[in-house]
Amino acid sequence: MKRFTHTILFVLFGAVISTLMGFIVYEHGRQHIHDIKIKISRTENGGFLNNELMLNTVKEMEGIDSVPIAHFDLTALENKLISNPFIDHVDAFINIKRDLIVNIKEREAILRIYLPDNSSFYVDRDGNLFPLCSRFTPLLIIANGYINAPKPGEHATIYDTIFTKTEIPELYYLASKIVANPLLKSQISQIYVNSVGEYDLIPELGSHSIKLGKTDHLDEKLRNLDSFYRKKLVKEGWEKYEIINLMYTNQIVCTKK
Template sequence: MDKKLIWKRLLIGFAWVICLGGLVVLMGFIESKKASVVCTAVKVNIPGNQYFIDKQEVDQILQANSHTLVGQKLENINIQDLENKLRANPFIEFAKVYTEMDGVLMVEVSQRQPILRVMNHYDMDFYIDQHGLKIPLSSNFTARVLVANGYIDELFTNHVDSLHTQLAKDLYKTADFIRRDSLWDAQIAQIYVNTDREIELIPRVGSQRILVGNADSLNVKLRNLQAFYKQVLPHVGWDKYRTINIKYTNQVIGVKNELTKADSAKMKALKLDSLKMKKDTSQIKM
């Protein structure tokens, strides 16, 4: 019984040795085959509907159009160097280069996705992408994203960079929140930063400005605003208020557009309609 077990183990071990040996031979054959294969073509794949960079620009980066790649032996092409060249482009987020056995050099490129265009206080213009990184504008393509302007102090040095000011980080959080919500993505047309460095939203419907303040508790603030839209504006009209202040977490304050004669007789200053809301926003006290 012990001898049978020993022979069984020996046979299993011998089978593994044969398999590993075959694998080594196969890898050696592939490497020798690759050493004799030359690059016959360069194929570039850029998925998505952004057009910051096209295949011609990728070819220029790789220098494929000057035949420095086509005709070379695959073993002489530095794949890592090509990937590094591609990743140095500010519009490319990810790049992968590999070769096929038939000599085709495959290039896969993923572009950065902007979610906000910023026009700062110093006339600098740049995008913020989905990861919160600043990227330059493109001469090839203009992304249809929210625009933020006004008193924005975030600087841009024309290369991919992280956000440095808290205001810029709040703008990114606000734009990211809006784009993920179908209601607000359709309703909000622009973001403005006022002289107090507070964030205001400019809606597509209505003439009022929505004072958000900062990006804290955005889900609560905009839930309160939605309740205000449903319960108040249908009764008073969309142009009743000049400003809707939602910067306080559980309160909505509507600043009237203009005063009636009755209001003027009662008070000379602009009257504020303070609408205190409960946390569940199901009831609004006027």
């Protein structure tokens, strides 16, 4: 009998809690948004977005002040924000305090590519191409030279078929490898595509040039360059060599000034 009574009480307690939670959710849904809180996540090399700009964009959303929480379209808000070329990801939700929380991840550019007409665009870590920003110019590796590629449209990526036979995918591949190495990331400032489609790297320190050639055996070439910088140039100085040639298998050939 006692077990039966406990079971009945447990069921009644569960029913009361469920009813109470349902009432809370119902009442919460009838209310309106109380406040808007924007959080922008970015790397140290970011700044395309700011809170004021994003807050104004959110406030333009239809029904932001008048529609009950239960009927506010969070998906439409996320879609509106993600159309911004400088936004990588958006997650929006409304908490129990009726605050609209908008978490935004900013695109992280790793490369700026200049076309022959001097127009340029950014490439992010995932291979997305996006335009310049009048509010912010990041310090990045730049690529220029004989780059035969069309100007990217909206939502373009390096994987689009129009870029398949261009230098864009290889430039992204090369820049990704460079920025993954802390020393080379700080030292390589430019990638130049020469007239025969080979790559020269221009350093931040020193007046030498680095002949990379094609991107075959790229990991080995960059590993050799990293080792050369650490073991040779640190001791001998940054101005001793005119050319550092990485085009030969498993060796570096240098030309002194």
